[in-house]
Amino acid sequence: MKALVLGDAGGLELRERPMPSARAAADLVVLRILQTGVCGTDRGVLVGKFHAEPGVIMGHESIGVVHEVGSAVSGLRPGDRVVVNPTLYCGRCPNCVRGELNFCQHKAGNEIGIDRDGGFAEYLAIEERFLYRLPPELPDDRAVLIEPLACVLNNLDAARLTPGSRVTVLGAGPIGIVAAMAAAHFGCPVTVLERDEFRRSRAAEVLKGFSPEPEVLATGTPTARSEVVLDTVGSLLEQACDLAADLGTVVIMGFHAEATVQLRPLHILQRGLRIVGAGDYNSLIFPRAIELAARMPLERLVTHRFALDEYEQALRCVGVTATDYSALKVTIEGRLSSPVDA
Numbered sequence: 001m002k003a004l005v006l007g008d009a010g011g012l013e014l015r016e017r018p019m020p021s022a023r024a025a026a027d028l029v030v031l032r033i034l035q036t037g038v039c040g041t042d043r044g045v046l047v048g049k050f051h052a053e054p055g056v057i058m059g060h061e062s063i064g065v066v067h068e069v070g071s072a073v074s075g076l077r078p079g080d081r082v083v084v085n086p087t088l089y090c091g092r093c094p095n096c097v098r099g100e101l102n103f104c105q106h107k108a109g110n111e112i113g114i115d116r117d118g119g120f121a122e123y124l125a126i127e128e129r130f131l132y133r134l135p136p137e138l139p140d141d142r143a144v145l146i147e148p149l150a151c152v153l154n155n156l157d158a159a160r161l162t163p164g165s166r167v168t169v170l171g172a173g174p175i176g177i178v179a180a181m182a183a184a185h186f187g188c189p190v191t192v193l194e195r196d197e198f199r200r201s202r203a204a205e206v207l208k209g210f211s212p213e214p215e216v217l218a219t220g221t222p223t224a225r226s227e228v229v230l231d232t233v234g235s236l237l238e239q240a241c242d243l244a245a246d247l248g249t250v251v252i253m254g255f256h257a258e259a260t261v262q263l264r265p266l267h268i269l270q271r272g273l274r275i276v277g278a279g280d281y282n283s284l285i286f287p288r289a290i291e292l293a294a295r296m297p298l299e300r301l302v303t304h305r306f307a308l309d310e311y312e313q314a315l316r317c318v319g320v321t322a323t324d325y326s327a328l329k330v331t332i333e334g335r336l337s338s339p340v341d342a
């Protein structure tokens, strides 16, 4: 099969890889990939801001159709459409046994698309327990955003968001926009701050018609402080604290391995701020994300869809090989643009 692999030089390469087989383990499911979203984390890897294993097949926001099942798979059959939870867990360590699956002690080396083969490929083999069946009425372009929505839900949970809380979202990338959409869905007035003009205008379009309708601005003022501030960029903690109301909560959402900040602990103490890192989502959040997706027009975010061999265009769109953004959510389908005869 064809797959997009992280090369030794740090870029993506289209390579031939052996077709995975469900005979390798009894609980394995082989999926034919429908679509895999290109995530900010993928961009981070490809511009050198986040580590992934050279040689790994990248991509972790995948949906697919069950192609083959191992002998012990009981809940899925060939033809079922599923979404992948890429954050694997062992199920047996002390944290897993307590239900804290997202803090599994054996998580290292187990992140799909980072250090274990992922979804930028024609097929993917993964254990049954990391797959969730999709309702038939959910379109592919919406379902491919369930993984980002799961991530958003996890962070809104961590913020202890209550209906009506004023929310500021820093960054109008796909995660920022999904966060704004979800917070508005929960009845919160939302302000999105984004410096890039293209992203700002696209975010405003996508969020149009929501009630209350989120506002999208270039900069925020501390006069309109929010109860909850989400930093989807991952390097804006100082600004996030400035924009938080007294007793407010700041959630660090964006993955940024190099960012450092300077904060004055006394200000945090005196203003009663809560700074939260929510970690990855717990696998058990997926059923909730699937239910919520039925009521959210997430497909509005998908601006581009490419085949595996069109990956260079995809990378240009997400700002890996170009300096400007020209897309919101870009997805890569698990096929070649013009199938060749074997």
Ligand SMILES: [Zn+2]
Residues within 6 Å of the ligand: 039, 040, 041, 060, 061
């Ligand atoms: Zn992601």
Ligand SMILES: [Zn+2]
Residues within 6 Å of the ligand: 089, 090, 091, 092, 093, 094, 095, 096, 103, 104, 105, 106
């Ligand atoms: Zn574990």
